[in-house]
Amino acid sequence: GSLWDNYSNKVADRMDHPKYLGEISEKEAESMNARLVIADWGAESCGDAVRMYWAVDKDSEIIVKATFKSFGCGTAIASSDMMVELCLGKTVDEALQITNIDVEASLRDEPGIPAVPPQKMHCSVMAYDVIKQAAAIYKGVEKGILDDDEMVC
Ligand code: FES
Numbered sequence: 020g021s022l023w024d025n026y027s028n029k030v031a032d033r034m035d036h037p038k039y040l041g042e043i044s045e046k047e048a049e050s051m052n053a054r055l056v057i058a059d060w061g062a063e064s065c066g067d068a069v070r071m072y073w074a075v076d077k078d079s080e081i082i083v084k085a086t087f088k089s090f091g092c093g094t095a096i097a098s099s100d101m102m103v104e105l106c107l108g109k110t111v112d113e114a115l116q117i118t119n120i121d122v123e124a125s126l127r128d129e130p131g132i133p134a135v136p137p138q139k140m141h142c143s144v145m146a147y148d149v150i151k152q153a154a155a156i157y158k159g160v161e162k163g164i165l166d167d168d169e170m171v172c
């Protein structure tokens with residue numbers, strides 16, 4: 020097969036039609052009784068960047084709406100889109116348990132067949148790091164959750 024065959028249909032679909040691309044405004048979050056969290060993360064080495072928006076219910080701490088924007092490649096867009104979907108309906112602490120392995124597994128068409136080629140796994144790691152950044156901002160941790168993870172691409 021060609022390199023083209025190394026990507027799942029789910030990756031291709033989400034790359035073309037991400038479900039959660041967009042922003043959440045302060046006003047919208049407020050109307051949902053939610054706190055808005057905007058987190059940026061990226062890789063200095065390549066310049067790729069992702070921004071995630073969470074509306075976190077002020078009482079339950081559940082992520083009731085989430086969206087993203089991206090300057091990454093197609094795999095980064097598909098991974099971020101799936102990452103957002105996995106965050107939805109979870110509390111911030113539950114969202115922190117999601118890993119890039121979960122995202123890749125959710126993007127597979129069949130259990131045994133990888134969703135993206137190995138060279139592209141770092142793009143889903145970037146999507147996963149932005150969750151940690153969002154949680155750090157939510158929890159008011161100045162630096163910390165991410166300090167050890169210098170992203171290298
Ligand atoms: Fe840069 Fe995927 S985000 S190659």
Ligand code: FES
Nearest residue numbers: 062065067142172
């Ligand atoms: Fe930058 Fe992959 S090339 S995240």
